[in-house]
Amino acid sequence: MTSPSQTGVVEKTAPGGMEGEAPTGLAPRQLMWRRFRRDRTGVISAYVVVFFFAVAVLAPAIAWLYGKDPYTTYGLDRPELLDPLTGYPMKPNGGIDGEFWFGIEPKLGRDVLTQLVYGIRTSLLIGLAATVLSTLTGIVIGVVAGYTGGRTDYFLGRLIDLLLSFPQQLFFVAFMPVVTALFVSPQKETPTYFRVTALVMVLWLLGWMQLARLLRGQVLSLREREFVEAARVTGASPWRIVRKELLPNLVTPILVQSTLMLPNFVTTEAALSFLGVGVVEPTPDWGRMFAKGANFYEGDITYMFFPGIAMVVFVVAFNLLGDSVRDAMDPKTTR
Numbered sequence: 001m002t003s004p005s006q007t008g009v010v011e012k013t014a015p016g017g018m019e020g021e022a023p024t025g026l027a028p029r030q031l032m033w034r035r036f037r038r039d040r041t042g043v044i045s046a047y048v049v050v051f052f053f054a055v056a057v058l059a060p061a062i063a064w065l066y067g068k069d070p071y072t073t074y075g076l077d078r079p080e081l082l083d084p085l086t087g088y089p090m091k092p093n094g095g096i097d098g099e100f101w102f103g104i105e106p107k108l109g110r111d112v113l114t115q116l117v118y119g120i121r122t123s124l125l126i127g128l129a130a131t132v133l134s135t136l137t138g139i140v141i142g143v144v145a146g147y148t149g150g151r152t153d154y155f156l157g158r159l160i161d162l163l164l165s166f167p168q169q170l171f172f173v174a175f176m177p178v179v180t181a182l183f184v185s186p187q188k189e190t191p192t193y194f195r196v197t198a199l200v201m202v203l204w205l206l207g208w209m210q211l212a213r214l215l216r217g218q219v220l221s222l223r224e225r226e227f228v229e230a231a232r233v234t235g236a237s238p239w240r241i242v243r244k245e246l247l248p249n250l251v252t253p254i255l256v257q258s259t260l261m262l263p264n265f266v267t268t269e270a271a272l273s274f275l276g277v278g279v280v281e282p283t284p285d286w287g288r289m290f291a292k293g294a295n296f297y298e299g300d301i302t303y304m305f306f307p308g309i310a311m312v313v314f315v316v317a318f319n320l321l322g323d324s325v326r327d328a329m330d331p332k333t334t335r
Helices: 028-038 040-057 059-066 112-148 150-164 168-183 192-205 209-222 226-233 238-274 286-296 302-329
Strands: none
Touching: 028 040, 028 302, 040 059, 040 112, 040 302, 059 112, 112 150, 112 192, 112 209, 112 238, 112 286, 112 302, 150 209, 168 192, 168 238, 192 238, 209 238, 226 238, 238 286, 238 302, 286 302
16 A cells, blocks of 8 residues: 555646646645646745845855945944934934945944845844754754654653743743853853854744644554554565655645744744844844844934844745745645
8 A cells, every 4th residue: 555645646737727626647746836827826935934044154255245244333434424412323314325235323334235144144034043953953852752652752751741831032041141151251242153153042942842743643643553564574674664655645734833843943043033042243143133134223213224224024935934834735724
């Protein structure tokens, strides 16, 4: 017998292109891709997400072409850019002009565009690393708990419940200083690479449980199905059953949860930097820009405008992309 993921079930499509009668012989992946391409919202969201990742990857090239960097204090080097009394940009709208496309930062006069580009790079790097680690951990623990059952399932289930009981946002804020204090002397400045590593580790340790619980439930159901029993009867090893029979049927929840996990990690990282326990000066970061903007909004609201809009667009696009991927992979969920 074969698993549901290996049957190659064919969807029929009506002559007008809707689901109903039509072409046969398409593999499940081809059907998923056709459904996704029909979802205009999903396609647009995918382009937006790809754009953000392209900006993150090409940040040095963008800064080079633009001729600015996120660290130079242009306002201090050129006094005519900042008001000597208030420290706010002399020109209206945060100093936006042909030279500084998104304006300059109050007090120091750093370029906002390059800060935002490099801030996106920092936040996406941390969020992506935490997502990959959390997804792999959730897959391993969820599948092991669901497939083995018994005491192993009980122990891992209670561990998941325990970690889920922590108030995560509060724990993030409290745990970050503890992690850095364990490895760095209070008299020394914490290196940026260590702060980034600590952020990834903390997000990872508290980010895999929901996926693990979801996969555990899925595996508990799948392991009693006929195709798994047939594989056991033929003498297949547990590893082969997991790899060939179970994992192909878990692709949808894994992919959907991962697309929801990444924007959540990005916003959490930004919140930690906003609260002063994440990335700090002078490293460009989305959250740090919000923290600086909170001090300037009364005199220069423009500084918060661009990172705020970028964050909203990214999170909404990624969430819409996750919904579209789910609907494409499992048409029964389509609203």
